[in-house]
Amino acid sequence: LARGVREPDLVGRHVVVSAGGTREPLDPVRFLGNRSSGKQGYALARTAAARGARVTLVAANTGLPDPAGVDVVRVGTAVQLREAVLKAAADADAVVMAAAVADFRPETYAAGKIKKQDGREPDPIVLVRNPDILAEVSADRARSNQVVVGFAAETDEVLANGRSKLRRKGCDLLVVNEVGERKTFGSEENEAVVLGADGSETPVPYGPKEALAEIVWDLVTRRLG
Ligand code: CTP
Ligand code: CA
Numbered sequence: 001l002a003r004g005v006r007e008p009d010l011v012g013r014h015v016v017v018s019a020g021g022t023r024e025p026l027d028p029v030r031f032l033g034n035r036s037s038g039k040q041g042y043a044l045a046r047t048a049a050a051r052g053a054r055v056t057l058v059a060a061n062t063g064l065p066d067p068a069g070v071d072v073v074r075v076g077t078a079v080q081l082r083e084a085v086l087k088a089a090a091d092a093d094a095v096v097m098a099a100a101v102a103d104f105r106p107e108t109y110a111a112g113k114i115k116k117q118d119g120r121e122p123d124p125i126v127l128v129r130n131p132d133i134l135a136e137v138s139a140d141r142a143r144s145n146q147v148v149v150g151f152a153a154e155t156d157e158v159l160a161n162g163r164s165k166l167r168r169k170g171c172d173l174l175v176v177n178e179v180g181e182r183k184t185f186g187s188e189e190n191e192a193v194v195l196g197a198d199g200s201e202t203p204v205p206y207g208p209k210e211a212l213a214e215i216v217w218d219l220v221t222r223r224l225g
Contacts, residue, residue, distance in 0.1 A: 011052035016088040018099035020060035022078040027110040036100035038062030043209040056088040078130040094147040138170035149173040
């Protein structure tokens with residue numbers, strides 16, 4: 001094999017990747033959203049396909065072109081993302097949750113556009129919790145040897161917060177990014193540490209999101225055996 005070209009070590013495997021950021025509607029024209037571009041999830045989907053996997057990409061509001069050879073399921077909200085991920089996970093060897101899932105959604109959806117009212121302060125927006133998809137997939141594995149991977153962006157105590165999040169979610173691997181200038185949101189590059197439930201720590205130097213994706217699949221294939 002040429003340098004840089006990987007073995008097709010995911011042939012016969014089905015992997016599910018979520019990407020992008022969910023949007024939680026308030027009314028027909030407004031939503032609560034986040035800054036996730038979807039690029040890391042798309043890099044994961046492309047690299048898995050290149051390594052021979054059948055790939056289901058659950059894409060939340062990304063606006064990116066469908067990667068070749070990948071089944072793309074487009075979703076909007078966290079509830080829709082949950083449904084699509086659980087469905088695809090039923091026969092998956094690995095599930096990688098790269099999407100930024102909104103923790104909360106507005107309690108009510110206004111069927112008509114919310115209007116200003118003269119002399120009145122706006123009503124507060126009441127939020128309710130969204131389901132935790134990563135925790136659910138980790139707890140109810142569709143297959144005993146299914147590998148589940150989460151992503152976390154942290155600003156402080158990156159490793160300590162990552163370790164406790166990994167335990168809380170019950171996943172096998174957690175890719176932890178430090179959020180800062182030029183890092184993570186919308187950029188082409190990423191720097192991270194991949195924490196393993198087995199206590200392992202794999203540092204990923206600053207570089208293209210594709211390079212981080214390859215390392216994630218290396219760690220996943222090792223766990224698939
Ligand atoms: N995640 C999920 N469902 C949610 C929230 C998060 O599946 N409702 C997943 C994300 O896709 C990501 C991982 O959980 O892979 C970690 O997300 P993060 O927001 O860091 O975790 P939270 O538990 O929401 O913690 P925090 O309070 O720091 O936001
Ligand atoms: Ca969160």
